[in-house]
Amino acid sequence: MKRIAVLTSGGDAPGMNPAIRAVVRKGIYEGLEVYGVYNGYQGLIEGKMEPMTLGFVGDIIQRGGTKLYSARCPEFRTEEGQKKALEQIKKHQIDGIVIIGGDGSYQGSMVLTKHGIPCVGVPGTIDNDIPGTDYTLGFDTALNTVVEAIDKIRDTATSHERTFIIEVMGRDAGDIAVWAGLAGGAETILIPEVNESMESIVQRLESGSSRGKKHSIIIVAEGVMSGNEFADRLKEHTAMDTRVSVLGHIQRGGTPSARDRVMASQFGAKAVEVLLQGTGGRAIGLRHNQVVDYDMKEAFEGKHELDLSMYHLSKELSI
Numbered sequence: 001m002k003r004i005a006v007l008t009s010g011g012d013a014p015g016m017n018p019a020i021r022a023v024v025r026k027g028i029y030e031g032l033e034v035y036g037v038y039n040g041y042q043g044l045i046e047g048k049m050e051p052m053t054l055g056f057v058g059d060i061i062q063r064g065g066t067k068l069y070s071a072r073c074p075e076f077r078t079e080e081g082q083k084k085a086l087e088q089i090k091k092h093q094i095d096g097i098v099i100i101g102g103d104g105s106y107q108g109s110m111v112l113t114k115h116g117i118p119c120v121g122v123p124g125t126i127d128n129d130i131p132g133t134d135y136t137l138g139f140d141t142a143l144n145t146v147v148e149a150i151d152k153i154r155d156t157a158t159s160h161e162r163t164f165i166i167e168v169m170g171r172d173a174g175d176i177a178v179w180a181g182l183a184g185g186a187e188t189i190l191i192p193e194v195n196e197s198m199e200s201i202v203q204r205l206e207s208g209s210s211r212g213k214k215h216s217i218i219i220v221a222e223g224v225m226s227g228n229e230f231a232d233r234l235k236e237h238t239a240m241d242t243r244v245s246v247l248g249h250i251q252r253g254g255t256p257s258a259r260d261r262v263m264a265s266q267f268g269a270k271a272v273e274v275l276l277q278g279t280g281g282r283a284i285g286l287r288h289n290q291v292v293d294y295d296m297k298e299a300f301e302g303k304h305e306l307d308l309s310m311y312h313l314s315k316e317l318s319i
């Protein structure tokens with residue numbers, strides 16, 4: 001293996017930049033040439049790639065987003081698009097690729113692996129929902145962003161004795177909601193994995209206010225329903241004064257936390273090591289605090305399991 005490439009694909013996440021840096025620098029350290037592909041699979045199809053230098057990835061370890069840009073690329077789902085990408089890979093003499101993204105991006109990379117271009121996946125998504133790994137890059141940074149927002153909202157909630165409904169990201173997984181809810185002391189957390197009745201939610205809110213609580217924080221993962229929809233439903237059951245705050249895309253931005261930088265460095269370097277063995281179809285992950293590689297199929301065929309003990313703990317602590 002002489003020349004490898006790196007790309008970022010799908011939704012961006014803080015930690016992608018330090019992961020790119022790790023792949024480029026570890027690759028160069030190992031005597032490889034490393035190409036950066038712009039705009040994910042779109043750039044692969046269009047041949048938008050260039051050799052990376054040590055300097056190119058300088059001063060990005062602390063930056064959110066991705067210096068290589070990311071994209072969703074419907075064309076890569078077609079045989080014609082994949083053929084174009086393979087032609088570009090051959091033209092640029094790329095021997096292997098590190099894909100930084102979510103399970104959808106992994107699935108796309110299997111096409112390339114099947115055609116003889118080994119690909120290794122690095123988990124990059126704030127949702128922490130890729131099966132087979134206990135951690136995905138961006139989760140810690142997003143979590144800290146949400147907790148900071150909860151703390152600020154709590155100040156105004158207390159001043160006005162209000163109930164705040166905070167909508168956070170998480171279409172299919174409640175990890176952000178549960179971790180942020182626990183860290184932010186939320187009274188109620190609504191996640192896609194658990195169906196809680198409106199009666200029990202209202203009962204908890206009312207028992208809190210009857211013992212003199214000045215505010216309540218309710219976290220709603222977007223996969224359950226929107227914050228506004230929940231506010232409308234709550235209105236049917238209680239006269240509580242509520243406000244809704246939708247955190248939105250601020251959760252995807254910001255300078256990567258120390259944890260994300262460290263994990264990205266470890267994941268990126270491990271991806272290069274695995275590629276050097278010439279094996280594709282592998283994903284990098286964290287299991288029992290060890291950086292490991294595993295069969296990439298597990299990532300898109302398996303199911304992510306949220307640690308529900310955290311959800312139950314948050315309930316116990318917010319009585």
Ligand code: ATP
Pocket residue numbers: 009010011012041071072073074075076077078101102103104105106107108109111125
């Ligand atoms: P996120 O967690 O943000 O959703 P993701 O990597 O799962 O990230 P997707 O939009 O699912 O994001 O996938 C990113 C890109 O990967 C797609 O736009 C497409 O180009 C490619 N891709 C996904 N699934 C496939 C597939 N089955 N075959 C070929 N390419 C795919």
